[in-house]
Amino acid sequence: MKGVLPLCVVVSGAQPQLGVCEVRISVGALKLLDERIGLAEIEEKALGRALHKLYECILLQEAILAKVWCADPPTEPSFYAELAASTDWSELAGKSFAVTARRLGGYPPASSVDLAAAVAEGVLRRCSSSSVNLERPDIKVRLVVSKKAAVIGILLFRRRGDRFRFRSKRYKPFRHPASLTPEDAKLLVNLSACYRVLLDPFCGSGSVIIEACLSGLEAVGLDVDRRAARGARDNLAAFSCDARGHVVVGDACTLPFRSNAFDAIATNPPYGKSAQMRSASGCSVDECLLKEGFRVLKGEGRIAYISPLSPRSGYGAAEGYVVRVHGGLARAFVVRAKEGARACGSCS
Template sequence: MSMNKNRYFIARLAGDIASLSYSELISIISGEGYEITDSIRIDEFVIFRTMEKAINILIKRASTIVELGILIDIVSDIDEVLKLVLEYYDKGSGVCIDIDSIRGFGKEEGLLLYRKLVERGFTRYRNCTRKIRAVFLLGMILVYEIILRRRIALYSDREPHKRPYYRPGTMKPVLARLLINLAKISTERHDTILDPFCGVGGIAIEACLMGFRVYCSDIDMRMVLGSKINSISYKCDNMIDIILSDATLSPYRYNVINAIVTDPPYGIQTVPRSQSMENLLKGFIRNASDALKSGRFMVFAVPLQYADYTEEVLYDNSFNIAEKHLNKVHSSLTRVIYVVQRK
């Protein structure tokens, strides 16, 4: 992949969780110490400039960026698209063209453009070395060369029910990776992550596969053993330290952790019998404040009905709320995903 630093890039966000997807894009790049400039968001697309290294990291880490490309141009009619394609590429270069219409915008024009391209010898979007997409949206046409297309199949072998040790209600790998990326951490700085409600290791495994060292703890010995089994299965046992520990009674030294990413238990079957949900959250947040370095981030989710209480406890324990996102799991559960910064 050859890229010029003066080029604009374009990212297509996951439409159903667009705010989270946008935050993931920004968090990965800024967390690694790079800048985004000249950015503009158009519906589910973000157009921006950044360094080539940042793009390479984005390709390796992002879980909710549906597509990433190099912007060719933004035009207003199909003749301009046709001219662009003919100028930039010749018929022998293995170029394929795909036409897309967002929510029905420009559907008829897209069909006409496709016919004109086929007449000139361009192939459909398959079996080619270079892939161009023209997206009709809000009276404009975004034209770009695709450099990444998300493949959900890459996560399939890490789906909760396919892990050697399974527990119902475990977070799926795409969401686990998203939460890790929201913590604004860096593989280049060798940042460390703590998951104090590790369960069977879903978050820890995703962090390991991105190159992070993880401290993984749980109060339930069955979960600790399950995490060990799963970490070995995914060849992560050398990157994940697993211990038996109560998240409300932290065994970690003060201000040593670069990021905390976790999914606290909130079901009847998962909250420890000796704890109320409020006391569990209070103890967890208090100890997280002790363990996390100043200025660094914690990412976690709680049911919507606990949001007000959670925010009171966060403010009382030296956290500022940087972001919060609603995430509907099913008809009876909506979570709030918090990104909070230690003062």
């Protein structure tokens, strides 16, 4: 495993395009084998750093060090035994392993157990000094297969689905009915591609700035509501983020910051009746976010935000990913950049 390593990623089936965008922002170029399966080329010396970034991705489900892959795989389990036997497994010499299989979209019809047994057969054929240990294996071999692609490799990690549970609304001293879930707040931070200082000009209860601080960033939140600002400060302190995070009271349409002060903006602007309200400057919420936001952003800074409507053109390119909530209600995760900068360059 010298030089460049093929890293396979599997994103959530709920929002595959948004998941691919998030992964590309984290690790760069990604070759899609399927709408949910991608391959990235990672330098071996940078693998640890890449895995750290990928683990922070909300919509990434697992990462695999790919050993062999193919397009349009057939349904017979025997094919996967041959596929596994077609590559070198010398790293398993003298070690134990276990194989698990994941069928995306229920393909192929063979059971996951039969597919895993077939892969194990192929591995043992190439590396007879290894052994199968289903309870405590030294290495976990993984098969991920869909109608369009199959990948066999070494499982590096599977993301825990409950890791944000203790940052949910119920554990915060200040609660707001419209506050973001920690998962959505973290997704906005990731999409903003911030590397140092982030601004949330509609911070509310502070969900975005908490996730930014826990990601190692400095973050500033602003809200016109004094009660919300006090509550956001309390929430920051509750999660030990008050050293990196700051909250001020102010109008998002007349931001009290100098130009080019922030690396990125991540926010959830008010919508509905709240969005119709106008500040002392006479600007609407959208006008505030884009006009003032781009003023305080550095040259290639991004604004990542949630819109209840389809993204509208203006101020450079835009990438929008529509997420249906319930009934006819939908929202879009949008990334915009200053004119002349790529909005979501790694997502295209």
